[in-house]
Amino acid sequence: MYLDYLPYESLRPHQDRMLDAVYDVVSRGNQGILMIDAPTGTGKTSCISAALAAAPGKIVVAVRTVSQIDIYIDEINRIWSKTRHKPEIAYMVGKQRICPLEGEFRAESVYAGCLRLREWTKNYVSSKIGKGNAAIYDPHADSIPEEEPGYRTFCPYYLRSREGFEINGSVHFRRSARALDVVEGLKKRVTAPSGLMDSCQGICPYEIMSLYAKNSDIVIMNYSHLFSPDFQDIIFQWLEMDSEKVTLIIDEAHNLGDAVRAMNSRHLTQRMIDLAETEVEKFEGTLGQARLEETREEASWRREGIRIIRQLLPRLRRFLQSRLDRMPEGEALMDADLFRAFLYDGIDDIEDALSYFSDVAVAVADLNLAEGDRENLQGDIQPSLALVLLFLRDMETAETDIALQRKIVVTGVGKRKLVRLEVNNIDPAANIRRITDNVNATIMLSGTFSPLEAYELYCLGEEGRAEKLSLPNPFPKENRLLLVAKKATTQLEQREDMDNREEISGHIRSLIECVPGNVAVFFTSYPMMNNYRDVCLSSSRKVGKKLCVEPRSADQVPELLDLFFSLGARGGGSDRGVRWKAGRGDRL
Numbered sequence: 001m002y003l004d005y006l007p008y009e010s011l012r013p014h015q016d017r018m019l020d021a022v023y024d025v026v027s028r029g030n031q032g033i034l035m036i037d038a039p040t041g042t043g044k045t046s047c048i049s050a051a052l053a054a055a056p057g058k059i060v061v062a063v064r065t066v067s068q069i070d071i072y073i074d075e076i077n078r079i080w081s082k083t084r085h086k087p088e089i090a091y092m093v094g095k096q097r098i099c100p101l102e103g104e105f106r107a108e109s110v111y112a113g114c115l116r117l118r119e120w121t122k123n124y125v126s127s128k129i130g131k132g133n134a135a136i137y138d139p140h141a142d143s144i145p146e147e148e149p150g151y152r153t154f155c156p157y158y159l160r161s162r163e164g165f166e167i168n169g170s171v172h173f174r175r176s177a178r179a180l181d182v183v184e185g186l187k188k189r190v191t192a193p194s195g196l197m198d199s200c201q202g203i204c205p206y207e208i209m210s211l212y213a214k215n216s217d218i219v220i221m222n223y224s225h226l227f228s229p230d231f232q233d234i235i236f237q238w239l240e241m242d243s244e245k246v247t248l249i250i251d252e253a254h255n256l257g258d259a260v261r262a263m264n265s266r267h268l269t270q271r272m273i274d275l276a277e278t279e280v281e282k283f284e285g286t287l288g289q290a291r292l293e294e295t296r297e298e299a300s301w302r303r304e305g306i307r308i309i310r311q312l313l314p315r316l317r318r319f320l321q322s323r324l325d326r327m328p329e330g331e332a333l334m335d336a337d338l339f340r341a342f343l344y345d346g347i348d349d350i351e352d353a354l355s356y357f358s359d360v361a362v363a364v365a366d367l368n369l370a371e372g373d374r375e376n377l378q379g380d381i382q383p384s385l386a387l388v389l390l391f392l393r394d395m396e397t398a399e400t401d402i403a404l405q406r407k408i409v410v411t412g413v414g415k416r417k418l419v420r421l422e423v424n425n426i427d428p429a430a431n432i433r434r435i436t437d438n439v440n441a442t443i444m445l446s447g448t449f450s451p452l453e454a455y456e457l458y459c460l461g462e463e464g465r466a467e468k469l470s471l472p473n474p475f476p477k478e479n480r481l482l483l484v485a486k487k488a489t490t491q492l493e494q495r496e497d498m499d500n501r502e503e504i505s506g507h508i509r510s511l512i513e514c515v516p517g518n519v520a521v522f523f524t525s526y527p528m529m530n531n532y533r534d535v536c537l538s539s540s541r542k543v544g545k546k547l548c549v550e551p552r553s554a555d556q557v558p559e560l561l562d563l564f565f566s567l568g569a570r571g572g573g574s575d576r577g578v579r580w581k582a583g584r585g586d587r588l
Contacts, residue, residue: 005049007075007082014471015043019050021469022443026054026247029440033466035253035456037449039473044445045075047249048218052079052087055440057245061220062227064255066093066193067557069220072251073192076218080190088187090209090216092225098196098205100157104150112371115381117155124154125164126171137164140178157204175211179203183212214240223256226435228263230382246439253444257458260428266391268421273317275371275384280309282369283360305360308353309385315343316388324419327410330527331492334406334421336398354392361386394423403427407492411527429461436460490524495531505535512539518568519545526552 002023011019018038025034038044051059061072069091076089096102096110105113128137139159147153162173182201186208196205213219219239225231226248236243250256284306319342340350347353361383364370370383398404405424410417425431436442444466449455452468460466473480488503495501512519521536523529529550540547548564551557 002050002053005053005079005083005085006046007049007078008043008046012041012043013474014038015046018042018044018469018471019046021467022047022050023054025443025467026051026441029055029244031437031439031441033436033442033444033460035444035449035452035466035468036446037452037468037470038445038447039471039475040447041474042447042471044251044447045071047443047445048072048075049079051247051249051443052085052217055245055247057247057440058216058241059218059247059249060226060241060439061218061249061251062223062225062256063220063251064223064259066097066222068251069093069193072218072220073190077190087218088212088216089190089218089220090186090213091193091220092209092213092222093193093206094222095206098193098209100197100205101149101152101155104152106150112381114155114158117152118158120152121154121158121162122164122171122173124159125162125173129164129166129171135166139163139176155204157200157202158207160201160203161207175207176203179208179211182208183215186212210239223250223259224263227256227260227431229431232431232434243438244440248435248439248442250442250444252446253459254446254448254455256432256444257428257455260431261425264428264431265422265424266387266394267423268316268320268388268391270317270320270419272384272388273313273320276309276388277313278371279364279369279383279385280306280313280360282371283364283367286367286369301356301359302363305356305358308347308356309360311347312343312353312357312392313388315345319343320419320421323408323421324410324417327408327419329410329412329417329530330495331407331409331525332496333492334408336395336406339395339406339421350396354389354396357389357392361389391421391423398423409527412530427461429459432459433461490528495528501531505532508532508535509539512536512545513543518564 002019006019018036021034021036025032036044036047048059048061063069063072073089076087080086095114099110099114101113101117102110108116125137125139128142129135139162144156144159147156161176161179163176164171164173166172178201182199182203186199191199196209200208221235225235235241236246287302319339344350344353364383364385370381394404395406398406403425405426407422407424408419409422410419412418444459450470452470453463456466456468457463485503485507487500488507489500508521511521521532523532533549537547546563546567548560548567551560
């Protein structure tokens with residue numbers, strides 16, 4: 001059984017119950033789900049040993065943050081060194097984290113810069129084939145010219161990942177032999193994300209990573225790869241995975257519901273409107289040109305679409321600006337009737353208007369006129385115009401769908417304020433079930449998964465859908481004091497209520513000023529956290545504690561935690577951080 005894969009000399013208390021349950025569920029398959037509430041120290045990552053022993057297919061580990069990848073890398077390293085098994089492990093990491101040229105892109109996202117350089121690289125290869133006598137271009141057999149960073153005409157890393165060849169006058173591309181060799185080399189060891197760049201031999205790490213993931217035993221990926229609407233329908237096809245042979249392990253699963261809600265929500269920002277207007281201008285430039293073949297009727301529809309868009313985009317900008325001018329930092333439910341009356345003033349049929357809008361958005365995508373920061377798995381940039389359209393359609397759907405909530409969010413970045421509109425899908429179950437109901441088995445792990453029945457309803461939308469296992473907490477009860485403030489609530493409708501804010505502020509002051517040591521204060525969102533910044537700061541100063549503010553960048557968190565814990569050794573600090581609510585509770 002799984003003991004053959006377990007890289008430890010002995011089991012921890014209750015660990016055998018957990019591994020037995022994982023082995024049984026994965027062995028049976030049939031889309032079974034096991035929810036495990038196992039406190040810190042029970043060895044939850046060892047569940048991967050039981051899953052490897054139970055099923056011959058691929059294991060997909062879904063994590064919330066990139067930092068969690070290293071935990072599983074360490075576990076697989078132990079399996080390699082302590083057992084006779086050597087499972088191959090790959091991972092999917094966003095381009096902004098592993099692109100060697102990320103620092104060179106100015107005034108554009110890494111995705112837009114990557115798309116531009118990939119196209120230029122293919123043109124470079126085509127010109128090489130056109131000038132030479134050979135029908136195949138191998139970049140590793142060529143002398144690739146050095147280019148000045150920031151002024152490149154091709155990407156040398158992507159270039160080395162492909163070979164070009166000509167068939168009947170057309171240039172095609174395939175993986176280079178050197179890229180395949182790099183992947184074979186990765187199979188001989190376990191490589192952490194921090195060491196991937198050095199292992200790629202000058203080839204694009206993202207291309208190597210995606211190629212290796214198709215054939216490895218274990219793939220670690222972010223929640224978004226599985227549960228985001230941008231990826232969900234194509235991730236299995238892209239990685240050539242048979243869903244019925246996939247075992248899914250979801251780490252920190254108490255975060256899954258809120259994460260899926262966020263991923264399946266639409267938002268609208270001023271930047272999106274700016275980019276959408278640029279796309280419309282580029283599209284207008286194509287009208288009447290030979291590259292745009294269309295009938296007179298199609299031309300009429302698209303010109304009407306442009307007219308509608310030229311009305312709606314400025315109105316959207318004015319609406320956002322008015323909220324930015326009048327609203328303090330925080331979140332508020334949107335007055336949907338006011339928004340729709342302002343946006344569609346003078347427009348008789350909203351559905352017809354959005355249909356005209358859609359006609360232009362489709363043409364923008366067909367003509368590769370996209371501007372923006374979001375990329376699909378094929379590497380195509382999603383047009384901002386289409387994203388604006390999807391937001392407006394979701395706003396209309398929310399008129400009848402009670403699972404959709406519309407709100408306005410104002411945040412502060414330094415001395416600047418930013419505003420966005422959101423349509424939030426507050427029921428994550430349907431999007432989670434689209435995955436869990438189609439794979440061999442799902443294991444949901446968390447150290448804070450209680451009560452399991454509540455999380456089952458929240459994440460799966462059905463009682464009795466999952467098997468459930470709770471392991472005892474190894475810490476003494478006297479070290480697990482839990483106090484609940486009955487009057488304080490983080491519900492969105494009550495966040496700006498002055499009595500409620502004072503109630504929460506009073507509890508924060510009491511904790512910071514009365515606890516003789518470090519204090520961690522968790523909030524449900526960054527805007528809410530910022531609303532209580534002054535309260536935390538004044539109380540910290542009153543008792544001589546330093547306020548440590550959680551940064552938005554995960555890369556900066558380890559340094560802040562080191563500072564926070566070092567302060568504890570000298571008498572204490574207060575840490576003002578964010579924790580998204582786990583489940584449907586609304587208490588601070």
